[in-house]
Amino acid sequence: MKRAERIAAITRVLCETPGKIHNINEFSEMLNCARSSVSEDIDRIRSAFEKLNMGKIRTISGAGGGIQYIPYVDVGYYEEFVKQLCMIFSQKDRIISGNFIYTSDVIYNPIMVDKIAQILAYSFIDVFADYVVTVETKGIPIAFAVARLLKLPLAVIRQENKVTEGPVVSINYVSGSTRNIKTMYLPKKAIKANSSVIIIDDFMKAGGTAKGIVDMMKEFESKVVGIGVFIATKEPQQKLVSQYVSVLQLNGIDEKQGLIDIQSGDWIKNFKKIEDFQ
């Protein structure tokens, strides 16, 4: 194969597996050429990507080392996207009686969900977790997309005990905003003991559900190492969980005036860390 063809082939493999470490031998075998040629090819790919801001090709030395494609995280791009979300969610026809906001079109739209999930996944890129955990129903697509990006299995807590799930662990928890006592259920098989988990959900008000998941993880002898939500309300400021990352912060809904006050959440703090790394 000619150099140009080898470069096309290597670029394709790297782009399809962001984050994965590839040994040089893998490419020299695939392309039936010398390791030195592969190394030269990779230098050219690296230089092209750097010139065009397409991401980084990192070289990791030592045993288990190789090369790795790190997609470029453009903070400005996500800031622009979050601004767009704020505009979408400020439209008054989104208000649902009872001081709620209609989100289903956004949280079930794969293009939107992928970007929301990227924000949350990048926020937890330096956290080593074994599972992503969510509660049915509306958080599932975002949680699934985060799990996909972090290459982790997802566990979905049910709000009803279903016969198809087998033996479950159940806990009672107090919904932080309505003060109702509810029960949630997770199959015993869903989480192995001594695991670390990231909680992802679409909405957080007082944090009662998140607190319930934290308690449930104790029953699985596991711990929560990160909490990420799509929308967190400003009030109550004192949540039942201490730390979380939000994409959007909902300051308030004025049903009479038809006004929704929403702004960017605090995800940007975590992104500053990634920028330093780049």
Place this chain on the structure above:
Amino acid sequence: MKRAERIAAITRVLCETPGKIHNINEFSEMLNCARSSVSEDIDRIRSAFEKLNMGKIRTISGAGGGIQYIPYVDVGYYEEFVKQLCMIFSQKDRIISGNFIYTSDVIYNPIMVDKIAQILAYSFIDVFADYVVTVETKGIPIAFAVARLLKLPLAVIRQENKVTEGPVVSINYVSGSTRNIKTMYLPKKAIKANSSVIIIDDFMKAGGTAKGIVDMMKEFESKVVGIGVFIATKEPQQKLVSQYVSVLQLNGIDEKQGLIDIQSGDWIKNFKKIEDFQ
């Protein structure tokens, strides 16, 4: 930029946007070079991909034409994957009392879900739909992944009426296997009139739920153009919906003997069409 660098850049763009038609001008502007050079670069990428079975670079002529990356659909690869699924689901510790089978680890595992979704999405590649529709809860990740591949919005039907969804359309339906009457709910805003939808779910027994969705779509003045399920049971052979695609067919569970009889579903028929296209 040198040819090698241009090839790396073009390959990356093509691989990140499978199916999308790119005009040659887009690349000549991005790389600041002549259209003829881009065309030569693309010939080299095409030849590398063909030699290594990495997919096709199609040229579409005429206005709105350009080049398009079509990932390689390897039927054998999916046959192997489905065999592996059958082995996973034949293990007797998957049996849950009451003649159920534990599937949550598979249907919530992003790597598995992506492959299952590819099988279902490729089955509907020549069907023009506007939405993917599912019912909560366990079908959501697969349905979301199918929607993602087909670049369609997802609509999730609820089994309870939630205040956060706003005005809903509800219908009663008869669960085909238990003969219970149930109700399902979908926000009025979820589907525009005169749409075509694909139903995706994790499990089908008698097809009562799918039939319910078909009826509900009538209330939205929309029609169902495809039904895909992860697992369909062999019995009852007469389902309440006439046509569907399944990844797996569950022939039966023998709780006493600890045996699960499961085999590949009929997805392969649709794949033969795609192979002809390649």
